Amino acid sequence: MHIFVKNITSTLLDFIFPPQCFLCKRSGSVICMTCLAALQPLSIPRCQHCHTILTTKGTCRQCWEHPLRLSGLRTFSAYRGPLRTCIHALKYEGRKQLAEPLGCLLAEAYTSYNLRTDIVLPVPLHTTRLQERGYNQSALLAAVCARQLGIVYRDDLIIRQRPTRPQVGLSLQERSRNVTGAFQSTCIFTTGAFAKRRILIIDDVCTTGSTIEACANALFAAGAHSIWGLVLARPDTG
Numbered sequence: 001m002h003i004f005v006k007n008i009t010s011t012l013l014d015f016i017f018p019p020q021c022f023l024c025k026r027s028g029s030v031i032c033m034t035c036l037a038a039l040q041p042l043s044i045p046r047c048q049h050c051h052t053i054l055t056t057k058g059t060c061r062q063c064w065e066h067p068l069r070l071s072g073l074r075t076f077s078a079y080r081g082p083l084r085t086c087i088h089a090l091k092y093e094g095r096k097q098l099a100e101p102l103g104c105l106l107a108e109a110y111t112s113y114n115l116r117t118d119i120v121l122p123v124p125l126h127t128t129r130l131q132e133r134g135y136n137q138s139a140l141l142a143a144v145c146a147r148q149l150g151i152v153y154r155d156d157l158i159i160r161q162r163p164t165r166p167q168v169g170l171s172l173q174e175r176s177r178n179v180t181g182a183f184q185s186t187c188i189f190t191t192g193a194f195a196k197r198r199i200l201i202i203d204d205v206c207t208t209g210s211t212i213e214a215c216a217n218a219l220f221a222a223g224a225h226s227i228w229g230l231v232l233a234r235p236d237t238g
């Protein structure tokens, strides 16, 4: 459908059937202003490199011993409460419309952390998983975030060349092993004008950063200049 017709149709549909807030069920928007405000993170100390939660300001032990190759990893908030409910619904219950407000939160986080990048891309799903789910939740989030920020969005620069086990429940070493070599840059990246650019990789949730790091390694191998990671949520312990 033409984008203009599509926009008119969705505006009309919103008028006839106004969306309900996913969290409090009040009618008006996908997530209402009150619930959005409640999603805002508390100011807590985080590792300046990987953003894991710390008790004081500074760098976590993991980053001292085995720093990520990423320029840095940033997270919007902790993976719990209503934010966790929203991410779960976006990922597993087909609530794709949640990508809009959640992607805007990512864009706000990007601005508040003063990130400077040229291209936004999502952590890709393997084609088998993409066919099962029908969409990549990280791609939906990244597209909204890029649009809000006015940055180029690409979802064709890296591929997940083999399926991986879910990272949940794996140790740090197992997580790293699980995703090592799972991603590869595409010929579009290696032959395009992307090689010297600053890249932002977006995912919904991360625990240790191994998945984003594995994506980054594929892009570094192909000549990327610098790579940041940005996620919506990170578990309190990780």
Ligand SMILES: [Zn+2]
Residues within 6 Å of the ligand: 021, 022, 023, 024, 025, 026, 031, 032, 033, 034, 035, 036
């Ligand atoms: Zn609400």
Ligand SMILES: [Zn+2]
Residues within 6 Å of the ligand: 047, 048, 049, 050, 051, 052, 059, 060, 061, 062, 063
């Ligand atoms: Zn760290």
